[in-house]
Amino acid sequence: MNGMCVATYRCFDEKADFHKRALSIAVGLTVGSWTELPEARKAEMEKHLGKVLSVEVHEEAGKERYADIRIAYPDINFSRDIPALLVTIFGKLSMDGRIKLIDIDVSDEFRSAFPGPKFGLQGVRDLLGVHDRPLLMSIFKSVIGYDLANLQEQFYKQALGGVDLIKDDEILFENPLTPLEKRVEACMEAARKASEETGQKLLYAVNLTGPTSQLADNARKAIAAGANALLFNVLAYGYDVLHELSKDPSISVPIAAHPAVGGAYYQSPYYGIGASVLFGKLMRLAGADLVLFPSPYGSVVMPKEENMAVKEVLLAETDGLKASFPVPSAGIHPGLVPLILRDFGQDVVVNAGGGVHGHPLGTAAGGKAFRQAIDAVLAGESLEEAARKPGAEPLQAAIDAWGIRHS
Template identity: 35%
Template sequence: MTPSSTLSLSGERFTAVYSLSGTAAEVEARASAICLEQTVEFPEALIPNQAIRTQIVGAIAEIEPSARFSSSDESPNSFEVSIRYPVETAGRELTQLLNVLFGNVALQPGVRLQRIELPPALLQHYQGPRFGISGLRQRLGITDRPLLCTALKPMGLSPAELADMAYRLALGGIDLIKDDHGLSDQIFCPFDERVSRCAEAVSRANQQTGRTSLYLPNITAPADELDARAERARERGAGGLLLCPGLTGLDSLRRLAADERLGLPILSHPALLGGLSLGPHIGIAHGLLFGTLTRLAGADATIFPSYGGRFAFTKAECQEIANAARAPMNGLAPIWPVPAGGMRLEQVPELVRFYGADSLLLIGGDLHASGDLSARCAAFRSLVEPGSQTDSSGNAWGDL
């Protein structure tokens, strides 16, 4: 075998923090195994030379008791383990970065990827969001309030019926009108006809109101159709795109966000991603999955199930997502957290106080609770105008 004495890497590393359970000795042994598994995937005793051991294999940086369970009897021996990997192991590819972070150990029980720290040498390979918070505000002409979003539903309506709904939603002042993620290219609602009709309807409403509402069709599709569907959406007047990266892969999101020909905001839907985050001791932490990784891939806004709806995310998990979406990240634009999942108008004041002005509130079915859809949308809009809400001290939320 050819020796690797010529191996000469930069020495720069990125960090992955894992949550592991067990005794201190068990966790240290398991951490050492992860260092090998996520890089060489080779027995340590059989590594052919010292250069690979020192320059390629992951290195344990720190092991400390996990604060997540420090006051709970659920997992008294839970630790956070920081492992540092050479930046060269990730190459310049999002797919390989994800592979190093969690590829094989995702198959093992009791391992949860909590967070990551990526140096500029690695982040330079990623464009991230094209618009983010400030870019989407500029596109909509809105500077000082949360944005409003809803979905065209239920499945089963014709393109003409959905277009009429989109028109009334835009008249009512909804900023982003997206396809329901269940709308694809079904025989009862073909993609091309739906996009053409809905884009025209929203454009017509914009001309009447003088405002800007955007229609975002769902372009989630098989790999060999995805790019063409995105391009057809742009040609037919879509104002943005909805994508389910859990179904198509995060790198498909990255590719679309980087496509200069499209140049459209992308809203990420969490379909199928939930299974990666729900277990407290397995999968990927909420903030990392729905915030950091989705943002790194290029989403301008990330939908997630908010507390208080029909899903199981807690307040702490939702705050973790919102923080990760907007935290400084070496120049990558902050993105919109989009709390959703059975939200109701009566919850809007609390949602605005919790998520703040740089949030995008998604309400679906509850907008249809009365006969006048446009009036219901206008009521939704009135709840997020600056000065419409105050805290317990009487301060307007826009001043907080």
């Protein structure tokens, strides 16, 4: 929509006149009052007035009554940054009863202030030189209380399994045992060593932490020490912080957005911010090259439908914004790969922690089992078939340990 950002709300109420409610939102969050304004003033204020685009009331016997309300907010009312957008469309309103922000469509003008992901999906593929298959990411197992030598060894074993990306644990902060730059050096050395054996490239997303005003400096230090990607707890800092990091030309590596604290927003059907906005629209707008979010398969779950909505939003053709790589996470083992690829296609990062480290034949075999599962699916083979082939012991052992989920 030209010159207006559109918010969609799901609003639950047994009795409310939803059309009246919509109008009161559109007026209340923009010009404040309308009907009592003199006509001359109305003409001047028209360009600031929110517009109700649609009100879809859902009433079904035995179900809760709700409405999906779409309101357009004139860009002229707020600055082109995510805090201003959020405060306008869901500031006071977030506290006004059972109402959830389920979608945002920003105007082209608003979006033009956001360069979006610096690398995006294709850029990450280019860095790795991998264009014909889903990527594989693994996560350190235990990190707190471990020293550099231990992290390096964990890293090396993960890398040997043929993973494309390794990410820090999001709860690893600046600490004396594995400080940022030393950690990057140790892990990148392990990456080079593994690369000699595997012949493949690898991105290490080191956790970017610290005071907000020092994040850019910390990122530059990590990059100077050799880091070729960053992990960032976006929701603990704010979308605008990600936006500023991402558009900074000196931060010349992809940023992976971690969903930590996200459950506080998206889980309730009645309150908060929907997953496709939280992990989709806003993460991509703010410039996340990869976005982690709870998968529909594992222990920390998100309903399938919401997961697919996040994916769509991250990948959809959008003027001026590169696609962000979807990284459905948590509870992933090789036996889930057919499902993941069926649901996400090839443009997905298969991301595993326990599914790599917990492999019966060890961490390196854990990565290999995933790569074998991915290859099998791409070749149109069943995992059972593929696991019987010579050299496929890692996949077979993974299937024996975790099984295969077919739906």
